[in-house]
Amino acid sequence: MWNWLPLYPPNRKEDKKLVTAIKTIAGFTPSNLALYKLATLHTSKSKDVAGFRESNERLEYLGDAILGAAVADYLFKKYPFKDEGFLTEIRSRIVNRESLNNLAHKIGVGAIVQYDQRNTQLQKVILGNTLEALVGAVYLDKGYLRCKRFVIDKLIQPYFDLAVVVNSDTNHKSKVIEYAQRNGKEIKFEITETKRGRGREFAAQVFLSGEAFGQGYGLTKKKAEQDAAEKTCGLLKI
Numbered sequence: 001m002w003n004w005l006p007l008y009p010p011n012r013k014e015d016k017k018l019v020t021a022i023k024t025i026a027g028f029t030p031s032n033l034a035l036y037k038l039a040t041l042h043t044s045k046s047k048d049v050a051g052f053r054e055s056n057e058r059l060e061y062l063g064d065a066i067l068g069a070a071v072a073d074y075l076f077k078k079y080p081f082k083d084e085g086f087l088t089e090i091r092s093r094i095v096n097r098e099s100l101n102n103l104a105h106k107i108g109v110g111a112i113v114q115y116d117q118r119n120t121q122l123q124k125v126i127l128g129n130t131l132e133a134l135v136g137a138v139y140l141d142k143g144y145l146r147c148k149r150f151v152i153d154k155l156i157q158p159y160f161d162l163a164v165v166v167n168s169d170t171n172h173k174s175k176v177i178e179y180a181q182r183n184g185k186e187i188k189f190e191i192t193e194t195k196r197g198r199g200r201e202f203a204a205q206v207f208l209s210g211e212a213f214g215q216g217y218g219l220t221k222k223k224a225e226q227d228a229a230e231k232t233c234g235l236l237k238i
Contacts, residue, residue: 021112025134026150032141035059039133040109042126044116056133063136066144070135070151071095078162093165094156097217097227100128103159109134172229175238176206185209189225204228 216227
C-alpha cells in the first residue's frame with residue numbers, strides 16, 4: 001500500500017480514538033493511520049511542514065474523484081436502461097455538497113475532524129469535504145475495490161433510498177422563480193464570487209426585490225444557483 005510519513009508524533013489517546021472512529025465508519029482497521037490523520041485535518045488547523053502547509057485538501061481532491069467514480073459505477077449497474085442524463089442527475093443528487101455534509105454528520109465525521117473551533121460555523125460546511133478526504137485515504141490505504149465497497153456498503157446503501165432520490169424534485173430554482181412570480185417580487189440570481197484552487201468554484205446569491213436570501217456554491221454557475229435556490233426554499237419554507 002501507499003507509504004506515508006507520520007505528520008505528527010504518535011499520540012496514543014488520540015490515535016486510539018481515531019482508529020475506533022474509522023472502524024465504526026468504514027468497518028475496518030486502518031493500515032496507515034497517518035493517512036486518516038491527514039484526512040481529518042482542515043486547513044484552519046494545518047501546520048507548515050518543510051515550506052508546505054499540509055491539510056486534507058489534496059485527499060479531498062482525490063476522494064471527490066474516487067467517490068464520484070464509485071457512485072457512477074453503482075448507478076450504471078443499478079439502472080442498465082437509463083441514459084447518461086438520468087445517471088448524471090442522480091449521482092449529482094447523492095454527492096452534492098449539502099448531501100455529503102448531511103451524510104458526514106450522520107456517520108460521525110464531526111467527532112474526528114480537526115478544525116479551528118473558534119469558528120463555530122465552520123464545522124457545518126467542512127464535514128462533506130472531510131468525508132471526501134476520508135474516501136481518498138481509504139483508497140490509498142486499501143485500494144480501489146475495498147474503497148468502492150466502503151462507499152457502496154457503508155455510505156450509499158444505508159443512507160440513500162434511491163427511489164426517493166430519483167423521485168425527488170430538486171429544481172429549486174424553478175420553485176423560487178414561481179414563488180417570486182406569485183408574490184410579485186423581482187428575482188435575481190447573482191454570481192458573487194469565483195474561487196480558484198483545486199478547481200474553480202462559484203458562489204451565487206438569490207435576491208428577491210433587492211433583499212438577499214440563500215447563498216450557494218458549486219463547481220459550475222448553474223450548480224451554484226441551484227444550491228442558492230435550495231437554501232432560499234428552506235428560508236421561505238417553500
